[in-house]
């Protein structure tokens with residue numbers, strides 16, 4: 530009898546993950562976390578908690594001790610290409626994301642690698658730029674744009690690839706209120722599994738099904754935003770209010 534593979538319900542599985550930077554600084558300490566398909570999970574916590582370090586493990590930019598699986602696939606050198614096709618990561622700092630002379634080239638980079646047709650690439654680029662409110666920025670140089678504009682452009686470089694899993698490190702930092710509002714709406718529409726690192730309590734309440742609170746490289750709380758984010762003692766203990 531043929532075995533029909535069932536699509537894994539767990540999009541991201543992290544088991545006993547620890548990471549120390551080359552200078553010895555221990556940034557993650559035995560993290561266990563599972564994110565289900567279609568979930569929107571907020572990762573919150575004070576500066577230096579390890580949020581970005583964790584995000585960088587989700588597409589294999591960093592590899593620590595322990596195990597990270599994306600849709601059942603272990604993140605390792607062998608699977609890196611496949612993992613990166615599934616996970617779109619937007620860095621906290623847009624200067625880490627943008628490297629082409631024009632916005633159009635940066636946003637087209639992913640779709641071109643996916644070997645889409647010319648028309649499909651053009652469609653993906655204009656749709657992603659419209660999503661982030663950067664219509665008309667196609668020929669601008671990312672190096673000569675404001676920080677908020679660069680942040681939007683870096684989001685577009687990932688949205689254009691339509692990944693199964695979106696990992697967004699502080700997506701609305703430096704965005705103006707309208708951009709932030711529109712982005713919150715967009716997150717609600719996108720069907721991907723989403724991991725959103727943020728300090729923005731209102732955005733977390735608006736978009737997240739679940740919030741994971743980190744401090745000092747550890748997960749210190751995990752629960753529904755309405756419960757977790759109304760626990761003032763907890764928020765105060767971990768620098769969120």
Ligand SMILES: Nc1ncnc2c1ncn2[C@@H]1O[C@H](COP(=O)(O)OP(=O)(O)OP(=O)(O)O)[C@@H](O)[C@H]1O
Pocket residue numbers: 550551552554555556574575576577578579580581582583621
């Ligand atoms: N390249 C590095 N070398 C050594 N230590 C680092 C490096 N990058 C980060 N760290 C340290 O690792 C810890 C976790 O950093 P990380 O950037 O993951 O925190 P974060 O939760 O994303 O903070 P923030 O809210 O400021 O973005 C911090 O103590 C930080 O100083």
Ligand SMILES: [Mg+2]
Pocket residue numbers: 580581582621698
């Ligand atoms: Mg960070």
